[in-house]
Amino acid sequence: MTYNFKNDYTEGMHPSILDALIKTNAEQQEGYGHDLYCCKAIDILQQKIRNPRADIHFISGGTQANTVVIASVLKPYESVISAGTAHINTHETGAIENTGHKINVAQSLNGKLSCKDIQAVLDLHTDEHMVKPRLVFISNATETGTIYNKQDLKALFLFCKSKGLILYLDGARIGSALCSYENDLNLAELSEFVDLFYIGGTKNGAMAGEAVIINNETLKAGFRFHMKQNGALLAKSRIFGVQFLELFKDGLFFKLAEHANEMALKLSRNIAQAGFQFLYKPVTNQIFPIFENKIIENLNKKYGFYVWENIDKKTSAIRLVTSWATKEEAVDNFIKDLKYCS
Amino acid sequence: MTYNFKNDYTEGMHPSILDALIKTNAEQQEGYGHDLYCCKAIDILQQKIRNPRADIHFISGGTQANTVVIASVLKPYESVISAGTAHINTHETGAIENTGHKINVAQSLNGKLSCKDIQAVLDLHTDEHMVKPRLVFISNATETGTIYNKQDLKALFLFCKSKGLILYLDGARIGSALCSYENDLNLAELSEFVDLFYIGGTKNGAMAGEAVIINNETLKAGFRFHMKQNGALLAKSRIFGVQFLELFKDGLFFKLAEHANEMALKLSRNIAQAGFQFLYKPVTNQIFPIFENKIIENLNKKYGFYVWENIDKKTSAIRLVTSWATKEEAVDNFIKDLKYCS
Amino acid sequence: MTYNFKNDYTEGMHPSILDALIKTNAEQQEGYGHDLYCCKAIDILQQKIRNPRADIHFISGGTQANTVVIASVLKPYESVISAGTAHINTHETGAIENTGHKINVAQSLNGKLSCKDIQAVLDLHTDEHMVKPRLVFISNATETGTIYNKQDLKALFLFCKSKGLILYLDGARIGSALCSYENDLNLAELSEFVDLFYIGGTKNGAMAGEAVIINNETLKAGFRFHMKQNGALLAKSRIFGVQFLELFKDGLFFKLAEHANEMALKLSRNIAQAGFQFLYKPVTNQIFPIFENKIIENLNKKYGFYVWENIDKKTSAIRLVTSWATKEEAVDNFIKDLKYCS
Amino acid sequence: MTYNFKNDYTEGMHPSILDALIKTNAEQQEGYGHDLYCCKAIDILQQKIRNPRADIHFISGGTQANTVVIASVLKPYESVISAGTAHINTHETGAIENTGHKINVAQSLNGKLSCKDIQAVLDLHTDEHMVKPRLVFISNATETGTIYNKQDLKALFLFCKSKGLILYLDGARIGSALCSYENDLNLAELSEFVDLFYIGGTKNGAMAGEAVIINNETLKAGFRFHMKQNGALLAKSRIFGVQFLELFKDGLFFKLAEHANEMALKLSRNIAQAGFQFLYKPVTNQIFPIFENKIIENLNKKYGFYVWENIDKKTSAIRLVTSWATKEEAVDNFIKDLKYCS
Secondary structure, three states, X not given: OOEXXXXXXXXXXXXXXXXXXXXXXXXXXXXXXXXXXHHHHHHHHHHHOOOOOOEEEEEOOHHHHHHHHHHHHOOOOEEEEEEOOOHHHHOOOOHHHHOOOOEEEEOOEOOEOOHHHHHHHHHHOOOOOOOEEEEEEEEOOOOOOOOOOHHHHHHHHHHHHHHOOEEEEEEOOHHHHHOOOOOOOOHHHHHHOOOEEEEEOHHXXXXXXXXXXXXXXXXXXOHHHHHHHOOOOOOOOHHHHHHHHHHHHOOHHHHHHHHHHHHHHHHHHHHHHOOOXXXXXXXXXXXXXXXXXXXXXXXXXXXXXEEEEEOOOOEEEEEEEOOOOOOHHHHHHHHHHHHHHO | OOEEOOOOOOOOOOHHHHHHHHHHOOOOOOOOOOOHHHHHHHHHHHHHOOOOOOEEEEEOOHHHHHHHHHHHHOOOOEEEEEXXXXXXXXXXXXXXXXXXXXXEEEOOEOOEOOHHHHHHHHHHOOOOOOOEEEEEEEEOOOOOOOOOOHHHXXXXXXXXXXXXXXEEEEEOOHHHHHOOOOOOOOHHHHHHOOOEEEEEOHHHOOXXXXXXXEOOHHHOOOHHHHHHHOOOOOOOOHHHHHHHXXXXXXXXXXXXXXXXXXXXXXXXXXXXXOOOOEOOOOOOOEEOEEEEHHHXXXXXXXXXXXXXXXXXXXEEEEEEEOOOOOOHHHHHHHHHHHHHHO | OOEEOOOOOOOOOOHHHHXXXXXXXXXXXXXXXXXXXXXXXXXXXXXXXXXXXXXXXEEOOHHHHHHHHHHHHOOOOEEEEEEOOOHHHHOOXXXXXXXXXXXXXXXXXXXXXXXXXXXXXXXXXXXXXOOXXXXXXXXXXXXXXXXXXXXXHHHHHHHHHHHOOEEEEEEXXXXXXXXXXXXXXXXXXXXXXXXXXXXXXXXXXXXXXXEEEEOOHHHOOOHHHHHHHOOOOOOOOXXXXXXXXXXXXXXXXXXXXHHHHHHHHHHHHHHHHOOOOEXXXXXXXXXXXXXXXXXXXXXXXXXXXXXXXXXXXXXXEEEEEOOOOOOXXXXXXXXXXXXXXX | OOEEOOOOOOOOOOHHHHHHHHHHOOOXXXXXXXXXXXXXXXXXXXXXXXXXXXXXXXXXXXXXXXXXXXXXXXXXXXXXXXXXXXXXXXOOOOHHHHOOOOEEEEOOEOOEOOHHHHHHHHHHOOOOOOOEEEEEEEEOOOOOOOOOOHHHHHXXXXXXXXXXXXXXXXXXXXXXXXXXXXXXXXXXXXXXXXXXXXXXXXXXXXXXXXXXXXXXXXXXXXXXXXXXXXXXXXXXXXXXXXXXXXXXXXOHHHHHHHHHHHHHHHHHHHHHHOOOXXXXXXXXXXXXXXXXXXXXXXXXXXXXXXXXXXXXXXXXXXXXXXXXXXXXXXXXXXXXXXXXXX
16 A cells, blocks of 8 residues: 655645534534634634735635635736746646736746746836736745745735735745745735735645635635635535634644654654655655655655656656645654655 | 524534534645535535536535626626526625626516516517627526425426526525425425526535536636636635535435424414414425514514515514524524414 | 718717827737726716716727627526617627527607516516516617716616616717707716617727726626636727727717717608607607608619608608718708709 | 838828729719629738638728627637737727737747647636637737747647637738748738738728638638627728729738838848847847947937837837838938947
8 A cells, every 4th residue: 555645735634624524414504604613613714814804705716715715806907917937827727818818927936926027027018919917916925935034025016016016926835935934924924915816725734725824904805705706615614613713722733744854854853864856845744755756666666646747867866745634653654765766 | 592493504504514524624635626525515416416427516505606607608798597586686795796797687476487487578679789698597496485396397498498598596595495294306306407507505505605517518718717717716615515515415405405494383383373374385494474564673682584575564574584503493483472472 | 972960970980089009009008808998988988977886898889889798697498688779689689688688578659668577577577487587678868869868867777776687888879868958867867877889989989989887796706707708808808998989078079979970850840840640759860750751762763761660651750960070061061952842 | 301201101192002092983883882893802811811702891900800700609608728919909099809819928939829738728627617718819919029930820720620719810901911921821821820810001002901811611600790790890991992903913011021120130130230139039120139228318309219118227129110101211311320329
């Protein structure tokens, strides 16, 4: 039997969340976001981000969150600026374009956008024969496992404000980002420097669910209409409420992310000590070690993972993803097996 | 405290489903529909509908199912024919139009479409200055709680085939329809007489999830692309697999629907015996008794329900919905209270 | 050879317009709306509507004008209220829905909407499970040849303002409407009582072109982006400029409409005198006399027209349309032939 | 007064076309493509491309043609492959994305795509988390003035056929391409090697109008519905018919393109002789000479053109466009003035 390092949604939900679902299962609750648990979860999230006026909505997955959010704030001819590696650009089957909006790919380094990258796109878009860039999409952590620190994010936000751009952050792996040893942002600070973002539950212990947070007053109107129109208002919304309440009432969310990061760190330190390089600096729960293809083949007999990029004829980078559920034993075995292979 | 007869998604999931989730929670499974449980659930559903070649996909809710299915099979200028009361026409916030397609409202009786109703729409659409009707949308049970019997459905299907139309059935309440005392269709027969349909889990004991079934070979291509593009491929798809497996492996799905119908029948018989009329004949888990407004006010102090339609200045029809979770005690109390009020 | 009363776009353009094109043909001009003639035509139109701040854009045809205008001012979940007979609802192949927006059909009398008709739609749309009606679409003249007078239009506009609705007027036949013997509005007054509208050139002497006029400041932003995205910015925009300048610099537009109306009036008076009824009161350039089918057959040998509606087994209403180009001789012949037939 | 080399749509229409419009102006004709002249023009075009079964439709401009064609043949999740410089990618305000389809930008050389470029995109698109590339978009001449020869085009077409891809050619400047001194394709050969394409009238002497030609049987269905839905069926379609008939009945189309090319060649030869380089090899009616910025400034006082690209701090490439209407005297003056400046 192989152990799976392919992604962070391989197991079900964290046992505490499951318990919360069991305890509340028989109650009669209103639907479509009006249940008691959604209300409580929203209260707690507003406190955690220190913005009692934020609008908060729960959506079943990341692609749906990105699509519904982005389409809700753009006029038909407005476009999105993102890195080429952005999930919306590569792995959401053209969902953004399907809502009618072009993605302008900006140059980027390690999956991160800078003000300069964005300005370069703006410079190319000068009149009505071209789309009008309007929303900047970033992920934290990025698709390459890197993170934005406070200075990065503040600079982006101020730049966006000065240019009339909306800054949106995809937080599918925001837990891992905020628990990185390189991070200097807390959740409230991050929230302060974006117009809207989502906190990813699916990849950090929930069975499904992302919490979309709208800080910018001008972007709030009609969001529930927009959700319903896109099939994103779940009848039994209590499911999201119960999960996010459990994740945030006592800090479970961050404990889970910390575990994921620790497991990734143990992997990356040992891999580095064994003399291997990384495609990107390993700071969150996704790491990209570079191995000889022969080693990869051998590891693949016992471990599930994706080959990410061919480096040259003989070596490739693979992606290893850890999660709240990753067993330390599996990590230890992987390290042992790697030493044995190489 | 009031008892809620507003809808059939007020409680969580059936305890057996919850148990199945608990048991399988810790396992590592593939995502996006490739987990073991989705595969098993698909196998069983193919057997139940007696079509091993059917394509089956799980989607989180009814609006999303309707939208993704309909948009996947139409060309931009093709339209949908539905009853005016159809959920897609009234209660999905223009989701179908949002995908670019017009809904042509046909005349209908008690929420049901006949071949004649459809033909009347076809007669009005004669050239390229008008949309081209292409898909017929029906619900079973309908929004008014009525059902299609075998003769109805077969006639519609043959008519659609003769006209080059696609017949799609929204089965949000298919369990209640097939367990109605007036029904003469089984699931396999129903499936035989539609091009595609969905089996609703959310309103019959699941926490979320609808099983979309595509029988027509020509409508299968690219459906998973289409789902992903619309945010309808859930990462932890095991949730749907586990639920539908539990619902269908031993007939739980129909047992739940039978309970809902029994509770509705008990309500409607007693209401009728107390001398009240109904807006539509009560045959499934939605019933529409007509009361004086004063009675409605009194009942509303103890029971949750929607006022459906004002009949005249003094009387209105209300909607009572029962479910797998409806307690007989609540039904008995309602009947008692009604007698007391009136 | 038959004479064609089918529509008002059967001939080319009015000779004066053709002359203007000939005279200006060899000049070098900027494209995409920046030519001298578009600028001059905009100036004159702003004067005629007495609104120097109006934004004015030229678009090639009515369907394109309606689609581009409506899609530019609505959020995805917002809908349009129109009469069932409205061109956008019946004869534009679902163009509005193709841009993602539902049309809510209101009850209407003779193709005209009243405040009460609109309120009835608003009453049905109460929460986010339904679209949010936002734009009211009217035509003047309507599809049935009727018109809005000053009181009608002012009432609609004030009602719309009080409800946060946008009032848009399709003026494909605005010339004929404003020249009707029943009309009491001039162009500036009409313009005052709508948020946006278009002045139809195609059906009143131009070879192609409609002038979209945006009075409401909040609806102006980005319109040229929106036009370009929808293929509605013509490279050689001078064509529209030259035509509208010619039509409006000395009142040609209204002279052409007056001729069309006179020809229609001569037809309708004589038809009435011959003892026939009309489906709608004939006040503009579209009239709908009711004849026995045998008469219709005979007339059809010499004249082109559409049979509009079967009244009973023996009689039908036909539509006769006159235009700036209609020859009085043809009208006289029709009248003679009618008397002969009947 | 400056002479304008900015583009090829600066003047009105060719005098012969204007004469044809004058001659036919008073006739009564059917609308929406059913007029006599559209029918005749289609006949002649079918002969010229040697495909009597081709479907041919007239559309007002290039952006509209590209949008309507592409959206009519793709499923929602299917994408377009184009060069980064392609007009649809840069200068149509996201019109393709507005119809819901992603553009996958392929590497390209001088604005031209090769089979290898396309294969590289296909290699990256492997499953339903990504769009499915389906249509290859090329222009001839390209945006950089280069052309596809017979070998290029045949190779692309065979490659597309082997991969299940649709090959579509934007012929906004097809006249100039086919009259290039480097060209070895005639119109019928070009047509043989594409699934669909359009012949551009606007940039080669017409006042407006592009002829969309569909060779591939499987792509023909419903195109007129699709056109109408997108506001692309013009009421007085005779305008397109008269123009294309005039352009193609005696070879006027190619005579006009030859003149444009001759003027460009005269310019480019003299510029080269004066010692200047070009950004792209000048073979059609768009040429991109590289001058010092000081020279550009001086030229700009008397001539209109776009600065295309900054080469270094001191030099830039400009774009000069000639057309059927370009006066040789203006070309001679430009050459003289250039020599004087430099």
